[in-house]
Amino acid sequence: MSDYRRAFVPGRCWFFTVNLLDRRKALLTDQIESLRDAVAATRQSHPFAIDAFVVLPDHLHAIWKLPSGDADFSVRWRLIKSRFAKALPVTERLSAVRFSRNERGIWQRRFWEHLIRDEADYARHVEYCYYNPVKHGHVSRVCDWPYSSFHRDVRAGLLPADWGGDTQFIGEFGERT
DSSP states (O other): OOOOOOOOOTTOEEEEEEEBSSTTOOHHHHTHHHHHHHHHHHHHHSOOEEEEEEEOSSEEEEEEEOOTTOOOHHHHHHHHHHHHHHTSOSOSOOOHHHHHTTOOSSBOSOOEEEEOOSHHHHHHHHHHHHHHHHHTTSOSSGGGOSSBTHHHHHHTTSSOTTTTTTOOOOSOOSOOO
Protein backbone atom coordinates (compact mmCIF):
# COMPACT_ATOMS: atom_id res chain seq x y z
CA MET A 1 0.00 0.00 0.00
CA SER A 2 1.30 3.45 -0.88
CA ASP A 3 2.12 5.97 1.80
CA TYR A 4 0.02 8.84 0.47
CA ARG A 5 0.28 12.13 2.35
CA ARG A 6 -1.51 15.42 1.98
CA ALA A 7 -0.64 18.78 3.45
CA PHE A 8 -3.46 20.20 5.54
CA VAL A 9 -3.06 23.94 6.13
CA PRO A 10 -6.17 25.66 7.53
CA GLY A 11 -7.71 28.60 5.71
CA ARG A 12 -5.52 28.41 2.63
CA CYS A 13 -6.06 28.36 -1.11
CA TRP A 14 -5.82 25.11 -3.11
CA PHE A 15 -5.76 23.99 -6.75
CA PHE A 16 -7.41 20.63 -7.51
CA THR A 17 -7.71 18.21 -10.39
CA VAL A 18 -10.45 15.57 -10.12
CA ASN A 19 -10.93 12.86 -12.78
CA LEU A 20 -13.58 10.44 -13.86
CA LEU A 21 -12.59 6.80 -13.61
CA ASP A 22 -13.35 6.32 -17.31
CA ARG A 23 -11.66 9.25 -19.04
CA ARG A 24 -13.41 8.37 -22.32
CA LYS A 25 -16.79 9.48 -20.95
CA ALA A 26 -18.32 12.96 -21.04
CA LEU A 27 -20.28 12.46 -17.85
CA LEU A 28 -19.34 15.73 -16.18
CA THR A 29 -20.59 17.97 -18.98
CA ASP A 30 -23.51 15.66 -19.85
CA GLN A 31 -24.65 15.82 -16.21
CA ILE A 32 -23.53 19.37 -15.41
CA GLU A 33 -26.66 20.22 -13.40
CA SER A 34 -26.13 17.23 -11.11
CA LEU A 35 -22.53 18.34 -10.58
CA ARG A 36 -23.61 21.93 -9.86
CA ASP A 37 -26.19 20.65 -7.37
CA ALA A 38 -23.57 18.47 -5.64
CA VAL A 39 -21.16 21.39 -5.32
CA ALA A 40 -23.90 23.75 -4.05
CA ALA A 41 -25.14 21.26 -1.43
CA THR A 42 -21.59 20.65 -0.24
CA ARG A 43 -20.89 24.38 0.02
CA GLN A 44 -23.96 24.75 2.23
CA SER A 45 -22.86 22.06 4.67
CA HIS A 46 -19.09 22.66 4.39
CA PRO A 47 -18.45 26.22 3.11
CA PHE A 48 -15.61 27.17 0.81
CA ALA A 49 -15.02 29.93 -1.74
CA ILE A 50 -14.62 29.07 -5.41
CA ASP A 51 -11.95 31.25 -7.00
CA ALA A 52 -11.89 29.30 -10.28
CA PHE A 53 -13.71 26.24 -11.59
CA VAL A 54 -13.70 24.60 -15.00
CA VAL A 55 -15.52 21.39 -15.89
CA LEU A 56 -14.42 19.34 -18.87
CA PRO A 57 -16.15 16.17 -20.06
CA ASP A 58 -13.91 13.79 -18.07
CA HIS A 59 -12.20 15.93 -15.41
CA LEU A 60 -12.36 19.24 -13.62
CA HIS A 61 -10.03 21.81 -12.11
CA ALA A 62 -10.85 24.07 -9.20
CA ILE A 63 -9.27 26.66 -6.97
CA TRP A 64 -10.84 26.91 -3.53
CA LYS A 65 -10.23 29.01 -0.46
CA LEU A 66 -11.15 27.24 2.75
CA PRO A 67 -12.48 29.03 5.83
CA SER A 68 -10.07 30.12 8.52
CA GLY A 69 -9.25 27.20 10.80
CA ASP A 70 -10.48 24.61 8.26
CA ALA A 71 -8.22 22.39 6.16
CA ASP A 72 -10.59 19.54 5.32
CA PHE A 73 -10.86 19.70 1.55
CA SER A 74 -10.96 15.90 1.40
CA VAL A 75 -14.38 15.67 3.03
CA ARG A 76 -15.68 18.28 0.61
CA TRP A 77 -14.49 16.29 -2.42
CA ARG A 78 -15.89 13.09 -0.92
CA LEU A 79 -19.29 14.76 -0.51
CA ILE A 80 -19.28 16.26 -4.01
CA LYS A 81 -18.32 12.94 -5.58
CA SER A 82 -20.87 11.02 -3.52
CA ARG A 83 -23.73 13.46 -4.16
CA PHE A 84 -22.99 13.50 -7.88
CA ALA A 85 -22.86 9.70 -8.06
CA LYS A 86 -26.13 9.33 -6.13
CA ALA A 87 -27.88 11.60 -8.63
CA LEU A 88 -27.04 9.27 -11.52
CA PRO A 89 -28.55 5.91 -12.44
CA VAL A 90 -26.28 2.90 -11.97
CA THR A 91 -25.11 2.01 -15.47
CA GLU A 92 -21.35 1.68 -15.05
CA ARG A 93 -19.53 -1.63 -14.81
CA LEU A 94 -18.04 -2.26 -11.40
CA SER A 95 -14.83 -4.04 -10.57
CA ALA A 96 -15.03 -6.73 -7.90
CA VAL A 97 -13.22 -4.43 -5.48
CA ARG A 98 -15.58 -1.51 -6.05
CA PHE A 99 -18.57 -3.85 -5.79
CA SER A 100 -17.32 -5.31 -2.50
CA ARG A 101 -16.80 -1.79 -1.10
CA ASN A 102 -20.21 -0.64 -2.32
CA GLU A 103 -18.54 2.03 -4.48
CA ARG A 104 -19.68 3.46 -7.76
CA GLY A 105 -17.44 3.30 -10.81
CA ILE A 106 -17.64 6.99 -11.64
CA TRP A 107 -14.70 8.79 -10.06
CA GLN A 108 -11.05 8.03 -9.64
CA ARG A 109 -10.57 7.42 -5.93
CA ARG A 110 -8.07 10.17 -5.36
CA PHE A 111 -7.63 13.71 -6.57
CA TRP A 112 -4.62 15.91 -7.08
CA GLU A 113 -4.16 18.97 -4.90
CA HIS A 114 -1.62 21.75 -4.79
CA LEU A 115 -1.29 24.33 -2.03
CA ILE A 116 -1.10 27.75 -3.69
CA ARG A 117 2.18 29.32 -2.59
CA ASP A 118 1.93 32.98 -3.63
CA GLU A 119 0.19 35.43 -5.98
CA ALA A 120 2.19 34.32 -9.03
CA ASP A 121 1.35 30.66 -8.34
CA TYR A 122 -2.30 31.63 -7.88
CA ALA A 123 -2.43 33.56 -11.17
CA ARG A 124 -0.75 30.73 -13.06
CA HIS A 125 -3.26 28.17 -11.77
CA VAL A 126 -6.29 30.35 -12.47
CA GLU A 127 -5.00 30.82 -16.03
CA TYR A 128 -4.44 27.09 -16.33
CA CYS A 129 -8.04 26.41 -15.28
CA TYR A 130 -9.48 28.82 -17.80
CA TYR A 131 -7.24 27.77 -20.69
CA ASN A 132 -7.72 24.02 -20.14
CA PRO A 133 -10.67 23.56 -22.57
CA VAL A 134 -8.54 25.13 -25.32
CA LYS A 135 -5.56 22.95 -24.38
CA HIS A 136 -7.72 19.83 -24.74
CA GLY A 137 -9.15 20.96 -28.09
CA HIS A 138 -12.77 21.42 -26.95
CA VAL A 139 -12.86 25.05 -28.14
CA SER A 140 -10.51 27.46 -29.86
CA ARG A 141 -11.18 30.38 -27.50
CA VAL A 142 -11.53 30.41 -23.71
CA CYS A 143 -14.77 32.42 -23.90
CA ASP A 144 -16.45 29.67 -25.95
CA TRP A 145 -16.36 27.06 -23.14
CA PRO A 146 -19.62 27.28 -21.14
CA TYR A 147 -18.59 25.24 -18.06
CA SER A 148 -16.18 27.70 -16.48
CA SER A 149 -16.15 30.40 -13.84
CA PHE A 150 -14.24 32.43 -16.45
CA HIS A 151 -17.59 33.96 -17.45
CA ARG A 152 -18.22 35.07 -13.85
CA ASP A 153 -14.81 36.76 -13.79
CA VAL A 154 -15.54 38.52 -17.11
CA ARG A 155 -18.88 39.81 -15.75
CA ALA A 156 -17.06 41.05 -12.63
CA GLY A 157 -14.56 42.95 -14.80
CA LEU A 158 -11.59 40.85 -13.67
CA LEU A 159 -10.77 39.56 -17.17
CA PRO A 160 -11.56 40.72 -20.71
CA ALA A 161 -13.91 38.47 -22.70
CA ASP A 162 -11.16 37.79 -25.27
CA TRP A 163 -8.60 36.71 -22.65
CA GLY A 164 -6.38 33.73 -23.44
CA GLY A 165 -5.95 34.09 -27.16
CA ASP A 166 -2.21 33.40 -27.15
CA THR A 167 -1.51 31.86 -23.74
CA GLN A 168 1.16 29.17 -23.51
CA PHE A 169 1.68 27.00 -20.44
CA ILE A 170 4.87 25.42 -19.26
CA GLY A 171 5.01 22.88 -16.46
CA GLU A 172 3.03 20.13 -14.79
CA PHE A 173 -0.43 20.92 -13.47
CA GLY A 174 -1.91 17.73 -12.06
CA GLU A 175 -3.01 15.88 -15.16
CA ARG A 176 -1.55 13.91 -17.98
CA THR A 177 -2.60 14.44 -21.57
